[in-house]
Amino acid sequence: MTQASPTPDTTRRSHDREILALAVPAFGALVAEPLFVLVDSAVIGHLGTAQLAGLGVAAALLSTAVSVFVFLAYATTAAVARRVGAGDLPAAIRQGMDGVWLALLLGTAVIAVALPSAPWVVEAFGASGTAAPHAVTYLRISSLGIPAMLVVLAATGVLRGLQNTRTPLYVAVAGFTANAALNVVLVYGVGLGIAGSAWGTVIAQCGMALAYLTVVVRGARRHGASLRPDSAGIRASARAGTPLLIRTLSLRAVLMIATAIAARLGDTSVAAHQIILSLWSLMAFALDAIAIAGQAIIGRYLGAGDTEGARAVCRRMVQWGIASGIVLGALVVIARPLFIPLFTSDDAVMDTLLPALLVVALSQPVAGVVFVLDGVLMGAGDGPYLAGAMVVTLAVFAPVALLVPAFGGGLTALWWAMLLMMTTRMATLWLRMRSGRWLVIGATR
Incomplete structure (x- = not known):
């Protein structure tokens, strides 16, 4: 007895379930990320207008710098998903690790540029004399978290390629919560001012990166995938x-x-x-x-x-x-x-x-x-x-x-x-x- 072919309605429902299962958690993770800057703005806004203006300049520069590297998520998602479709999970995770290593290299390069150039960039962006020192402080400290931010992008791409958008949602919500708490404690409790807000964001981003890497590393060990940097794979990720x-x-x-x-x-x-x-x-x-x-x-x-x-x-x-x-x-x-x-x-x-x-x-x-x-x-x-x-x-x-x-x-x-x-x-x-x-x-x- 032959099995009946799926009807068009059955196929559509199957596709709908698959799309929703990935899209709904992805939407939650996407919304959670911008809340980082929103919390920083709310906390710093009570310090004064100059501090808030400085945050506005620094946050715009940071978001631009990080968004330029969003390809780390997009390219990694596609490459990993292809390997998953081919039934080769070790190669899929290996491909994802190449993206993570590329993220670390790019993040380190950005720090090397951002730290010495922060005053010039802030001035070129048109910050006022009162806002500029706060912008430079926030930008220099927050730039230390850029490698973690880029690792988050690449690791998010790995998990999306593995058809997992729930973990990025959980990590994003946890990161947002930690950032909010750290901002309040470091800005007001410890009295670090705008520097405390920047350090809170750095710590939260590093925690998110560590959570992602823990998940990816466990998957690599489970499937016997190498974690070592592979120069050919990193170059391939950069080309893609x-x-x-x-x-x-x-x-x-x-x-x-x-x-x-x-x-x-x-x-x-x-x-x-x-x-x-x-x-x-x-x-x-x-x-x-x-x-x-x-x-x-x-x-x-x-x-x-x-x-x-x-x-x-x-x-x-x-x-x-x-x-x-x-x-x-x-x-x-x-x-x-x-x-x-x-x-x-x-x-x-x-x-x-x-x-x-x-x-x-x-x-x-x-x-x-x-x-x-x-x-x-x-x-x-x-x-x-x-x-x-x-x-x-x-x-x-x-x-x-x-x-x-x-x-x-x-x-x-x-x-x-x-x-x-x-x-x-x-x-x-x-x-x-x-x-x-x-x-x-x-x-x-």
Whole structure:
């Protein structure tokens, strides 16, 4: 007696369960991480305006430095997931350890640059004379935790590739809790001021890195994988991450150009723009959680040689992305009277914000497709295409955005340019998805 083939509904439900099992914990971990800076801000804010301004400058520099290396998570997830799909867990963990060693090397290099250059960088960033000393103090101390932060990125990629997003959630929540407690004790109890906040963050990040390494090392010993640094493997991890670095830098350039244009439009516009960016980032966490599931699942399918399964789950995740975008866009419109007063009471800012916010709401279904396909192609190890597509997107966006003030456009026009940017990204990613050229099977790309 032959076994009946699964029905389309059964397959969809299976994919849904798999996506949710990875995406929901990933979302929790993504939300927990930015709370580090939020806690630091809340604690330091009671020390004085100069200290809070110094934190603002230092935190912006640190977040930029760390976000540049987010490829450590993305590239590691894809590489490990392929090995998992091929049924070779020792090689998967070995691949992950190469990413961890690369993170340690890069983190050490960043410290070597950050410690002596901190005063110059803070000054170049435009910190005031009263805020600069606090910014330098926070930046120098916090930079000591950058190797741990990068190890967290790489180790998170290892666990995601192993189809485990729950452990990163637990570690992120524990890290956030420890950071909050340490900040209060060191800033107020010990009396270290802003330096205490920086040390609290460093200790919490080191604890998170140690927790991740404990999990990875146990897995390596269980499966007989070597923990020693392998120069060839580290170089391979760096090569795989280079295209994703280009992609990330291009995306950061888009955001920097948008903020610079908003600043040229005046204080009211840049204030409204900052509110929108904060909201945009929050919605991005929800969509990025689906993308992370895509990285892990697609890599596993291709590692197992199942191109049809990869296509099917890709289609389902695109549907999830569109639906999530529609829901998020609707929430922005419906809830705007509730959340806007939380950010500002300035009528001029509100009047500038509202029409631009509607453009953001319209863009969310497009953003849903972009995030999902970005994750799918990362999971497939299609980094070179992602880098090229993002450079093209930047080339389309930059001149249009720069023309906004020249033609007398306001913040709403700028966010129409942002929608053009997202539509361009969607078009480039959709063409790649339809071509099938990303469907490269095997334990390695």
